[in-house]
Amino acid sequence: MRQSQLFTKTRREDPKDETAKNAKLLIRAGFIHKELAGVYSLLPLGLLALEKLKTIIRAEMNAVGGTEVALSALQNQDSWQKSGRWSDEVLDVWFKTELQGGGQVGLAPTHEEAMTALMKDHLGSYKDLPIYVYQFQTKFRNELRAKSGLLRGREFIMKDLYSFSDSEAALDDFYDRMKGAYERIYERVGLGELTYITFADGGSFSKYSHEYQTLSEAGEDTIFVSRDRHLAVNKEVLTEETLSELGLRRDELEERRAIEVGNIFKLGTKFSEALGLYFTDQNGQKQPAIMGSYGLGLGRLLATIVEVMSDDRGLVWPRSVAPFPLHLVWVPGQGEAAAEAADRFYEELLAAGREALYDDRPLQAGEKFADSDLLGLPYRVVVSDKTLAAGKWELKNRATGEITMVNQAELINLCFGG
Amino acid sequence: MRQSQLFTKTRREDPKDETAKNAKLLIRAGFIHKELAGVYSLLPLGLLALEKLKTIIRAEMNAVGGTEVALSALQNQDSWQKSGRWSDEVLDVWFKTELQGGGQVGLAPTHEEAMTALMKDHLGSYKDLPIYVYQFQTKFRNELRAKSGLLRGREFIMKDLYSFSDSEAALDDFYDRMKGAYERIYERVGLGELTYITFADGGSFSKYSHEYQTLSEAGEDTIFVSRDRHLAVNKEVLTEETLSELGLRRDELEERRAIEVGNIFKLGTKFSEALGLYFTDQNGQKQPAIMGSYGLGLGRLLATIVEVMSDDRGLVWPRSVAPFPLHLVWVPGQGEAAAEAADRFYEELLAAGREALYDDRPLQAGEKFADSDLLGLPYRVVVSDKTLAAGKWELKNRATGEITMVNQAELINLCFGG
Numbered sequence: 001m002r003q004s005q006l007f008t009k010t011r012r013e014d015p016k017d018e019t020a021k022n023a024k025l026l027i028r029a030g031f032i033h034k035e036l037a038g039v040y041s042l043l044p045l046g047l048l049a050l051e052k053l054k055t056i057i058r059a060e061m062n063a064v065g066g067t068e069v070a071l072s073a074l075q076n077q078d079s080w081q082k083s084g085r086w087s088d089e090v091l092d093v094w095f096k097t098e099l100q101g102g103g104q105v106g107l108a109p110t111h112e113e114a115m116t117a118l119m120k121d122h123l124g125s126y127k128d129l130p131i132y133v134y135q136f137q138t139k140f141r142n143e144l145r146a147k148s149g150l151l152r153g154r155e156f157i158m159k160d161l162y163s164f165s166d167s168e169a170a171l172d173d174f175y176d177r178m179k180g181a182y183e184r185i186y187e188r189v190g191l192g193e194l195t196y197i198t199f200a201d202g203g204s205f206s207k208y209s210h211e212y213q214t215l216s217e218a219g220e221d222t223i224f225v226s227r228d229r230h231l232a233v234n235k236e237v238l239t240e241e242t243l244s245e246l247g248l249r250r251d252e253l254e255e256r257r258a259i260e261v262g263n264i265f266k267l268g269t270k271f272s273e274a275l276g277l278y279f280t281d282q283n284g285q286k287q288p289a290i291m292g293s294y295g296l297g298l299g300r301l302l303a304t305i306v307e308v309m310s311d312d313r314g315l316v317w318p319r320s321v322a323p324f325p326l327h328l329v330w331v332p333g334q335g336e337a338a339a340e341a342a343d344r345f346y347e348e349l350l351a352a353g354r355e356a357l358y359d360d361r362p363l364q365a366g367e368k369f370a371d372s373d374l375l376g377l378p379y380r381v382v383v384s385d386k387t388l389a390a391g392k393w394e395l396k397n398r399a400t401g402e403i404t405m406v407n408q409a410e411l412i413n414l415c416f417g418g
Numbered sequence: 419m420r421q422s423q424l425f426t427k428t429r430r431e432d433p434k435d436e437t438a439k440n441a442k443l444l445i446r447a448g449f450i451h452k453e454l455a456g457v458y459s460l461l462p463l464g465l466l467a468l469e470k471l472k473t474i475i476r477a478e479m480n481a482v483g484g485t486e487v488a489l490s491a492l493q494n495q496d497s498w499q500k501s502g503r504w505s506d507e508v509l510d511v512w513f514k515t516e517l518q519g520g521g522q523v524g525l526a527p528t529h530e531e532a533m534t535a536l537m538k539d540h541l542g543s544y545k546d547l548p549i550y551v552y553q554f555q556t557k558f559r560n561e562l563r564a565k566s567g568l569l570r571g572r573e574f575i576m577k578d579l580y581s582f583s584d585s586e587a588a589l590d591d592f593y594d595r596m597k598g599a600y601e602r603i604y605e606r607v608g609l610g611e612l613t614y615i616t617f618a619d620g621g622s623f624s625k626y627s628h629e630y631q632t633l634s635e636a637g638e639d640t641i642f643v644s645r646d647r648h649l650a651v652n653k654e655v656l657t658e659e660t661l662s663e664l665g666l667r668r669d670e671l672e673e674r675r676a677i678e679v680g681n682i683f684k685l686g687t688k689f690s691e692a693l694g695l696y697f698t699d700q701n702g703q704k705q706p707a708i709m710g711s712y713g714l715g716l717g718r719l720l721a722t723i724v725e726v727m728s729d730d731r732g733l734v735w736p737r738s739v740a741p742f743p744l745h746l747v748w749v750p751g752q753g754e755a756a757a758e759a760a761d762r763f764y765e766e767l768l769a770a771g772r773e774a775l776y777d778d779r780p781l782q783a784g785e786k787f788a789d790s791d792l793l794g795l796p797y798r799v800v801v802s803d804k805t806l807a808a809g810k811w812e813l814k815n816r817a818t819g820e821i822t823m824v825n826q827a828e829l830i831n832l833c834f835g836g
Contacts, residue, residue, distance in 0.1 A: 071459040
């Protein structure tokens with residue numbers, strides 16, 4: 001993409017109405033726009049980064065057998081009355097609104113009810129099971145405080161998968177496969193090391209649920225980390241019983257702030273019984289489907305990457321999530337040589353299906369380099385009279401600052417290679 | 419996709435609470451699920467068809483220079499107060515809801531206000547123009563009656579593009595290019611012949627806006643069609659003046675029912691002046707940006723395809739929109755030969771990156787064929803003891819019923835070729 005075609009502008013100053021680092025930087029770099037507290041629009045570079053996350057997560061959900069759907073935001077209150085979660089006292093983040101013809105509808109804060117209800121039209125016998133369905137869908141949560149940028153939104157895109165199984169053993173088996181999928185996702189977006197599977201309260205059906213928590217001072221949660229075992233325990237289940245079950249000693253745990261970047265939960269038959277989702281088992285008996293739910297907020301994941309990877313010059317994207325792997329920066333010089341070389345380079349990349357961000361704007365080098373650092377693409381190459389004379393490209397790694405002199409083939413391999 | 423992995427079930431009977439053909443068929447075929455009147459969830463096959471539409475529309479929007487973004491559904495009322503459209507008397511389809519901390523927000527029924535407001539952070543001088551931004555985003559409209567299935571939703575995905583230009587001439591030029599893009603979209607989804615550019619009221623800025631209307635008895639609109647000129651006039655502007663300007667005679671126009679499948683509109687400076695979106699022109703003077711808006715509802719387009727193409731056996735998809743181009747139907751026979759041949763065929767397709775729907779379910783031929791007709795994929799090939807003995811594949815065209823005997827290379831060319 002030519003930067004002259006990108007309508008977004010960068011800013012040198014932090015927006016005054018934001019306190020969270022992720023919001024400040026993403027707004028300054030033109031990735032997002034604030035509509036109101038906790039509600040952000042995605043501008044071109046922000047949307048590209050989000051789509052990269054989606055592609056990674058979709059691949060992992062498909063790999064465990066998930067099928068993609070897209071449920072509505074507006075919710076029929078019937079299903080929520082049945083589950084007991086329609087009341088604002090039970091679920092305190094509802095946005096509700098009125099139909100013109102009369103009757104109240106809600107904006108989905110989550111989709112267990114809707115997914116269970118629709119499955120009643122499709123589930124008949126044990127032969128239909130297991131079913132794994134997921135979506136990337138907007139959730140609405142009426143948060144009283146929304147000061148953390150994309151970490152806690154009133155409107156945000158979540159990947160949520162729901163599993164329907166015919167036995168607890170089948171649920172347990174799938175649940176373990178989802179742990180693997182979640183680990184691969186955090187690994188692929190560069191958060192593997194910092195992200196800990198964290199034991200949390202399991203509700204009525206099972207003893208524990210699991211959160212994925214990324215260490216960060218920006219986090220709202222406190223967890224107790226065992227670095228050796230690469231796991232953690234949530235405050236609410238930090239009891240002698242838990243420690244003994246997990247084989248942990250209190251004094252080997254480190255208290256840390258962390259961001260919850262995902263959670264997986266065995267629901268059991270809570271929703272299937274409440275909403276009447278039954279199947280006929282091998283003996284002809286009706287049984288409630290045994291469910292699990294597996295959430296992952298995309299905006300929060302993006303914000304977490306910003307919180308833990310960015311530096312004082314701006315954003316720093318891992319290659320897997322960056323809107324583009326390469327920032328091709330033309331610096332105006334004497335005559336047309338550099339401009340022509342930069343154009344040719346960009347067109348060659350495009351022709352080979354390799355998308356870079358190409359700064360073709362007639363601005364001073366200093367302003368361009370500051371912008372480049374702020375946008376944070378993984379690699380930067382400068383095309384100027386000076387670099388042309390050098391005969392090799394100077395490739396700068398945004399995260400490490402390291403500069404490598406490479407020829408074009410090496411550059412392409414580093415930026416676009418496997 | 420193996421049909422045994424598809425959780426959705428088909429139904430032989432129409433749902434009792436639907437009167438629209440598109441809703442009846444899409445529900446029976448398991449493409450959508452009704453959450454409440456005018457609100458539908460997309461099941462796997464419905465989502466795949468919608469994604470095909472998105473791909474076509476995105477390509478055409480990118481071709482005219484559009485940049486993709488994703489704006490929020492929750493709307494800050496400030497911008498709407500400024501444009502004068504916050505009041506329910508002015509805009510009668512608002513869904514509004516309350517923030518917990520106090521204050522009302524709306525659910526976007528359209529995005530002119532939000533798009534104009536965010537552009538204030540990015541538009542400085544005439545050098546930044548033109549800007550063309552689009553999105554695929556959910557709109558919410560509190561329709562009193564919502565009985566037309568996906569034709570009139572309370573929640574639906576729309577492609578909306580907004581153009582910002584520095585002169586009326588530049589707007590006019592882009593507007594004409596968008597006409598071309600819209601025509602190509604209807605052509606590509608198989609509605610070119612039936613879809614008429616239709617002159618409609620232009621509001622305060624220009625004399626006419628344009629709708630794209632597809633002839634169908636299911637339509638809510640009445641238009642007056644000139645078949646020779648392949649254009650139409652909307653009821654509200656059918657005056658002597660309009661006829662004379664367009665060089666049409668009243669008696670050559672045919673009164674027809676039609677579905678509005680798109681509309682494009684020159685907004686002028688209505689929103690830029692109301693919200694204060696100015697740029698500095700070449701003379702250093704502040705000027706309001708000159709805007710246009712270009713809408714296209716994806717669910718409605720999908721429903722229109724269903725209304726005009728389906729037959730009494732079910733859905734009929736054009737290849738460009740079908741979830742899969744080919745339905746590979748295994749019919750159980752004596753021994754394992756047919757099953758093995760069908761499996762091998764499917765695996766070969768997959769290995770070559772060719773996605774088909776593979777009916778691998780151990781059901782009777784009659785049930786499978788009825789399902790196949792109901793799902794409406796463009797081509798069907800049956801793998802049975804009989805077809806194996808024939809040595810060639812029997813390829814059935816769903817739309818025409820035509821059967822062709824082909825070898826595997828010919829089949830692949832017909833179904834997956836350019």
